[in-house]
Amino acid sequence: MITIQTQLEKIRKLEKLGEMEKHERLRAARQKAGYRSAAAAADALGMSHSTYQAHENSNRNFDAEDAARYARRFKVTTDWLLYGGEMPQDGSDEYSPDEQFDHVDLADTPFDDIERFKTAYREAKRLEKAKIGGRGDRLSFARLVWAIYDELGGPS
Known part of the structure; x- marks a missing residue:
């Protein structure tokens, strides 16, 4: 079983390597926020499962408006979701x-x-x-x- 702490360690390793893509940051933010599945996150966001999953799986791009919505829910910054850098530790800039x-x-x-x-x-x-x-x-x-x-x- 993979714990959230294990996921965060993997995320931080990827960040150090500069390898995270936008959709990977979205998944990392969701996991950091405690949502075990994309479906659970979509429900919390009040959006269709397929749309959210397409954003998280990189099958469909998400824009700044979507990123702002995700950032608020997952307590990260919009800038981090869109452009990367170091993952915000407390979800606040x-x-x-x-x-x-x-x-x-x-x-x-x-x-x-x-x-x-x-x-x-x-x-x-x-x-x-x-x-x-x-x-x-x-x-x-x-x-x-x-x-x-x-x-x-x-x-x-």
């Missing part, structure tokens, strides 16, 4: 409110009021979480931040 801007140089942004930008960013995160349950695609999020910033009195 979020920062606490105090540190979320510490890793970014905001001086060269198109935003003339950094505090207004931070307010817009936090509001966009809140809305995104309320509407879709977590992180969506980055382009939509950036548009949302800009729209909120604009509403708060940003550049016209």
Whole structure:
């Protein structure tokens, strides 16, 4: 019998070798999240078994929207599912409110009021979480931040 821990060890070995494909990352995320089968994951996601299994078996590609949905359910990042890298350990690429801007140089942004930008960013995160349950695609999020910033009195 293969345990989840054994599966995670195999996944980490593959990651170190840089061999994981997108569909393999999807399977790894599902297993890490504790779903024993693709069918169980499909049920939890409210989608057809055949569609999910086709994504996991690489018979059908999945897009950023699908990846965001899977990432929320399996507690990994959309970026990791789509592009690889190191598997997120806690399923979160979020920062606490105090540190979320510490890793970014905001001086060269198109935003003339950094505090207004931070307010817009936090509001966009809140809305995104309320509407879709977590992180969506980055382009939509950036548009949302800009729209909120604009509403708060940003550049016209």
